[in-house]
Amino acid sequence: MRIGLDYRPATIAPQSGIGRQVKALEQALGAHDGTELRLFSEAPLDHPQRQSACCPPWASPLHGLQRPQVRLRFERGFLPGQLREQRIDLYIATANMGLPLGRKPAGCRYVLVLHDLFQMTQRNAHGSRLKALAYRAIDSLSIAWSVWIADRVWCPSQFSCNEAARLFPWAKAKFRVLSNWVPQATPVTSTAPPGTPARYWLVVGSREPRKNVGFFLQQWQHCRQADSEIPELVIVGQPEDVEPHLRQLAGLHWLHGLSEEHLQALYSHAECLWQPSYAEGFGLPVVEALSHGTPVAVATGSALDEVAPASARRFAPHDSQQLQAALREVAHDTDDTDHEPLRAWAQQFAMPAYRLRLNALISELEH
Structure with missing residues (x-):
């Protein structure tokens, strides 16, 4: 053929x-x-x-x-x-x-x-x-x-x-x-890019409105102001993708133009990947994070329902109370994550x- x-x-x-x-x-x-x-x-x-x-x-x-x-x-x-x-x-x-x-x-x-x-x-x-x-x-x-x-x-x-x-x-x-x-992760030998905080959550992608990053930042900031356990946030994207008042929040770090090595290091060292999109056809960053054994938290209502395992935190993409509850729960989760089931889930891709x-x-x- x-x-x-x-x-x-x-x-x-x-x-x-x-x-x-x-x-x-x-x-x-x-x-x-x-x-x-x-x-x-x-x-x-x-x-x-x-x-x-x-x-x-x-x-x-x-x-x-x-x-x-x-x-x-x-x-x-x-x-x-x-x-x-x-x-x-x-x-x-x-x-x-x-x-x-x-x-x-x-x-x-x-x-x-x-x-x-x-x-x-x-x-x-x-x-x-x-x-x-x-x-x-x-x-x-x-x-x-x-x-x-x-x-x-x-x-x-x-x-x-x-x-x-x-x-x-x-x-x-x-x-x-x-x-x-989705390529399976190889062991990461490099550290996260310069300027990355020691403890952080990660969001990958911010350009399109459907990525819902502005709404996510508002809820993250609200929780962080009231709770010191909420980690700093790294976004792979451009500050211009959100409203001006959200671009320079305390504890927020923007990165772009990363090498593949640095991106994989970000996935590997993150405490959690957040994907707040209200419309996704697949959700590549979710599976990439899972292949490193990194926990994920995803919005409901699109393909993210399929690519994330049952253990993932879920929240309605436009529900501020649900998202804030998820943010607090992940920040205060003291159970040790078993990374192997997450890596095994990613193998199906x-x-x-x-x-x-x-x-x-x-x-x-x-x-």
Whole structure:
């Protein structure tokens, strides 16, 4: 079977969440028996990606591949012909959208990897209101087209499948769960980044409003002012992601631009990872923390319900009393945490399990 993989997310940002999932697909498909893998991407003329991927003959702006006009030229003017020429049996689009425009090549099947639908259901961070409205309309049309033309749609959680079925009930039979791959932690030998307090809680990700960081900071500050046992807080993100009065709170530390080594050290040394998001398609930081044996506390109502073990503290994302109670409980929990069950839970998202799920989904398409 010849499989084509949309490699654009890994070309643009190989260390991003989606970029890492594309590389996981590349690794797992490369090990799949009877598979011949072809990568499809865009890149500048002098970019090394052109040595390993099938790219258009024209120069493409590396940091502009997500622009609608650039995507249109690739998905309509280049991709359909290349799939026919290379006799691709299965083409996988990897970034919520991006399946070819026009008639499907004979004998070729399409899969859409749908990480989430927050472009359609949530208010995302954009430079202006006009830009936000434009991208919402364009993304909605592109996602709808890709869901329409796809033979299967793979989502990282049952929550995401259910959301997709709610928005596209006519495509309900296409949706399948392919949980994200999460690399298992290796022993951490480095300390946390300079300036990190000796005792701290951790939040990873703050940019999108759905991350709910502003609300979390308000409750954390309220509890900390009344209780000296509430630890300091480290956020991997930018202060500009929250309201000005929340950016410089006492005991709050912002970090960004971290190396992978420093990020893993943060997970390892944290007393608890907090994930207050009211909308998550998967929840990668939760599983990354668990792979280090670090306890997690999560908001209810999204994919976090699935990726966190039963032992995790849970709270309603907009309930200040529930969140404050959880903050106090975790701060005063004197029971020694057994880290091994947390690491064992995270194993279900490691590469061996990921390959089994992927192989089963591919086998379904072959029959």
